[in-house]
Amino acid sequence: MSEGFTLWFTGLSGAGKSTLANLVAGELRRRGHRVEVLDGDEVRTNLSKGLGFSKEDRDTNIRRIGYVCKLLARNGVIAISAAISPYREVRDEIRRQHERFFEVYVKCPLDTLVERDVKGLYRKALKGEIANFTGVSDPYEEPFSPELVIESNRETPQQSLERLLQSLEQAGLIFAQGAGR
Amino acid sequence: MSEGFTLWFTGLSGAGKSTLANLVAGELRRRGHRVEVLDGDEVRTNLSKGLGFSKEDRDTNIRRIGYVCKLLARNGVIAISAAISPYREVRDEIRRQHERFFEVYVKCPLDTLVERDVKGLYRKALKGEIANFTGVSDPYEEPFSPELVIESNRETPQQSLERLLQSLEQAGLIFAQGAGR
Numbered sequence: 218m219s220e221g222f223t224l225w226f227t228g229l230s231g232a233g234k235s236t237l238a239n240l241v242a243g244e245l246r247r248r249g250h251r252v253e254v255l256d257g258d259e260v261r262t263n264l265s266k267g268l269g270f271s272k273e274d275r276d277t278n279i280r281r282i283g284y285v286c287k288l289l290a291r292n293g294v295i296a297i298s299a300a301i302s303p304y305r306e307v308r309d310e311i312r313r314q315h316e317r318f319f320e321v322y323v324k325c326p327l328d329t330l331v332e333r334d335v336k337g338l339y340r341k342a343l344k345g346e347i348a349n350f351t352g353v354s355d356p357y358e359e360p361f362s363p364e365l366v367i368e369s370n371r372e373t374p375q376q377s378l379e380r381l382l383q384s385l386e387q388a389g390l391i392f393a394q395g396a397g398r
Numbered sequence: 399m400s401e402g403f404t405l406w407f408t409g410l411s412g413a414g415k416s417t418l419a420n421l422v423a424g425e426l427r428r429r430g431h432r433v434e435v436l437d438g439d440e441v442r443t444n445l446s447k448g449l450g451f452s453k454e455d456r457d458t459n460i461r462r463i464g465y466v467c468k469l470l471a472r473n474g475v476i477a478i479s480a481a482i483s484p485y486r487e488v489r490d491e492i493r494r495q496h497e498r499f500f501e502v503y504v505k506c507p508l509d510t511l512v513e514r515d516v517k518g519l520y521r522k523a524l525k526g527e528i529a530n531f532t533g534v535s536d537p538y539e540e541p542f543s544p545e546l547v548i549e550s551n552r553e554t555p556q557q558s559l560e561r562l563l564q565s566l567e568q569a570g571l572i573f574a575q576g577a578g579r
Contacts, residue, residue, distance in 0.1 A: 263465040264462055284444040292475045293432060293474065
């Protein structure tokens with residue numbers, strides 16, 4: 218049985234966490250791993266209905282995701298979280314609960330995110346129509362020493378994927394693929 | 399990789415759900431399965447802090463356990479829930495979300511539970527010191543067609559364990575052990 222671990226993405230809304238999470242999930246499944254992506258919205262529906270976006274509520278939501286990741290990871294699953302998870306302390310608390318934890322900071326300048334604004338959320342947040350919006354009206358605390366930093370404005374998702382897989386291999390969390398790659 | 403499923407115990411407080419859940423978990427681990435027991439108290443701490451014992455809050459708590467069981471089961475884990483889960487509708491809702499679901503009703507007459515009263519909870523509940531206590535001041539809805547009924551006042555935990563393992567084997571959820579048994 219392969220060993221599970223938790224792959225924890227953190228970063229601002231729109232930085233590319235979910236894109237990369239889903240890309241790597243697909244590749245890891247293709248390689249025969251069991252993989253579960255804990256999507257922020259799905260988790261809010263299933264585990265955290267009623268919670269808002271205050272620091273306390275966000276921390277509770279993130280702790281619940283962390284708990285479920287821990288259960289999956291210790292049972293051989295690669296648990297992937299792609300929630301913003303803006304607060305350093307609770308991310309580090311979850312890290313401490315894990316045997317194997319790999320944190321990826323998906324970094325992108327706010328200006329770029331506001332320009333792209335794929336979902337139109339930054340525009341609304343800047344106009345004050347969304348309260349507690351991370352990066353605009355709510356803090357985001359960068360990780361001090363994540364296992365990997367992805368600068369999503371400087372490389373394509375495919376390039377990020379390659380770098381991430383290499384890092385996971387180097388960390389001994391997954392096996393390298395044959396010389397064909 | 400072995401196939402996961404959810405083993406869902408239901409029954410009154412003190413009926414023997416946790417005892418049997420832990421016995422079967424130990425035996426299944428011994429046989430090489432990945433097993434996770436979702437203990438009611440641990441789940442309340444990690445997923446449902448702040449929820450009370452109204453029908454709505456109980457249903458929310460049970461739905462969360464069901465969601466986590468589903469994630470584990472579809473990743474090859476035998477997920478075991480040992481929460482009271484008094485309401486039929488939400489149990490059946492969780493069943494419908496599963497590919498493989500095995501419900502065990504751990505049945506014990508209320509009189510016997512009140513007499514035993516291992517934790518002293520029934521005495522308190524009958525004196526009105528605990529509100530919303532299942533079987534005393536809150537309803538318990540028996541399952542209509544559980545996969546197995548365990549009458550815990552008529553057999554030892556070891557006998558129940560044997561019956562449960564046989565039923566799981568007959569249902570094709572686990573492999574039978576060699577002729578040595």
